[in-house]
Every structure is written in C-alpha cells, then in structure tokens.
Amino acid sequence: MPFPAERPRRLRDNPSLRDLLRETRVLPEDLIYPIFIVPGKGVRRPIASLPRQSHLSPDKAAAFAEGFHRDGGRALLLFGIPDHKDELGGSGAEPDGPVQLAIREIKDRVPELLVMTDVCLCEYTSHGHCGVLEGGRVLNDPTLGLLAAQALSHAKAGADLVAPSDMMDGRVGAIREALDQNGFPHIPIMSYSVKYASAFYGPFREAAQSSPKEGDRKGYQMDPANIREAVREAELDLEEGADIIMVKPAGPYLDVVREIRLLTERPLAAYQVSGEYVMLNAAADIRAFDYKAAALESLVCIKRAGADLILTYLVPEFLSW
Ligand code: PBG
Helix, strand or coil: CCCCCCCHHHHCCCHHHHHHCCCCCCCHHHEEEEEEECCCCCCEEECCCCCCCEEECHHHHHHHHHHHHHCCCCEEEEEECCCCCECCCHHHHCCCCHHHHHHHHHHHHCCCCEEEEEECCCCCECCCCCCEEECCEEECHHHHHHHHHHHHHHHHHCCCEEEECCCCCCHHHHHHHHHHHCCCCCCCEEEEEEEECCHHHHHHHHHHCCCCCCCCCCCCCECCCCCHHHHHHHHHHHHHCCCEEEEECCHHHHHHHHHHHHHCCCCEEEECCHHHHHHHHHHHHCCCCCHHHHHHHHHHHHHHHCCCEEECCCHHHHHHC
C-alpha cells in the first residue's frame, strides 16, 4: 500500500494517539540502581567521577534505601569498597564487610526492596584484577571458589540475588553449586554473561577503586568487535543455570542485546555503564541536548532492543521525573 493510501503520519499527528500506540515503555520496575558501599558510619561522600552518585556507609545506604523505595525504586545492586585488600580478595567474603553489613541494614529497614549484589574480586584484590593473579596471568579455576565464597556470604547476609561480573569461565556453575549446597537454592543468579573489555567503565573504576595496577582485563572480558562469541558466552551461562543474562555495556551494544534477546526466553538485563552515564551528563553540561530527554531516550532504546531490565545510575532521577 504505497503513498497516498498508506500514510504512517496519520498515526503520529495526534499526541494522544501516539501515546496509545507507543510500543515500549520504561517503568520503575524495569530498573536496578547500582550503589557503592564503603566501611564506617555516617559516610556519604560524593564520587568525583560520577555526578550525583555517592559512596555510602551501610547505615547511610539503609537510610537512602528507605527514601528510594518510597519514591518507587524496586531494586539496588551493591558494590563494595573494603578497607583492606589482599592478593586473593578475601575481604569480599567477610561476614562483616561493607556489602554484607549494608545488605542486613537495608533488608531490616526495607524488606520489600530487592537487594542484589555484584560478585567480583577486583574491588577486593590488591592488584585490582577480577581473579587470582600469578605471573601476570589471571588464573581461572582457582578463582571460582573465591567467587563462590563471596556469593555465599552475600546470600547469608540476606541478598535476594547475586550477580557475578568477573567473566571467569564456569563461575555461574560454581556459584550455583555453592548456593544449592548451603541452603540457598532459591537465590537467583544474574550473570554478567556478555561483558566487554570496555573503555566505558572508566568512571566506575575510580568510584570502586578497582583499576588493575598492571595490565588490562582483555584476558577475561570480551573483545568489543565480537558478537558470535557473545552468543556462546550466553549459551554457556544458560547451561550452567544463570537465571538472568546480562549484556554490558548497553547503549553502544544494542545489536548484542538484540542478538541475546532472540537467543533465550530467560530474562535479559543490560547495564548502562558509568561512561554512558557520564557522557549524557557531559553533553548536557555543554548544552548539546536536554538531559532529561536524552536520558529517557537512552533507556527506552535499551528496552526496545530487547532488555527486560536496565541497570543504570539514572534511577533516582528517573523516579523523580
Ligand atoms: C567489576 C565491575 C565493573 C563494572 C561493574 N562490575 C568494572 C570492570 O569490569 O572493570 C562496571 C560498571 C560501570 O562502568 O558502571 N568487575
């Protein structure tokens, strides 16, 4: 039906009709908000690399969580910044670590709020790599038990879901086994299955103090040029029992989000990472565009590509809009 019989603009002229025909909507329940937990009490310190984001001690995180939930927030993802690091990142699994304390305090104050945790070694290792380092190489299999121990400690503290972000092979299976054998078969795993070695993590590494002291993460995170490899990574995690698959970063990788959407019926998440958030802010600062409009557009596009869930630093602003 070529023009003039078919006129797509007929359906776009009227704002109410446009609204009726909108295919994709971003809702508060689609969003997960990452926060950074530091040790101590009464700490709320703005993070220089991430506008309007703060380092929070467990008590401040719980106070924040209360307001966040009141405003319609549904889920938090906790990152920990410990006061001591070692070669093996053991502080990540301590029962009184900042993340473990924050989980308890938040769940005490706001039981309905979902508390998810990032499981990784990079914030906890002295060398800043996501696994055991030996002779300049990150060893895969010796890392698995450490990740499983950290995930288990989060579950014991009351986390609703654990999210491994290290990119070691076999870690979803190892964490699943540890959870199942220790009384947590009901705790789901959201796997950072398709995680690229991306420059867009820059502001996060400053926020989490997790930059590798030497080398980079290309030996375990994926090459941005690859998409077939993304399918394989997702397939392996599905086989190992990942309940939710994640693609990260989100905005520059929407083709990958789409590809994984078509691969699985399981829920799919995408992480709009720190660099994406900072780009929105920096561009708005020089008045390249309207911040709110660009931010909302970025989220609707991620969902349109196929993500059910979006991890983003925009959540509090989104709720206020
Ligand atoms: C830890 C981890 C990183 C991010 C989430 N988990 C950093 C990295 O892999 O270097 C990045 C999040 C962001 O940039 O917002 N492995």
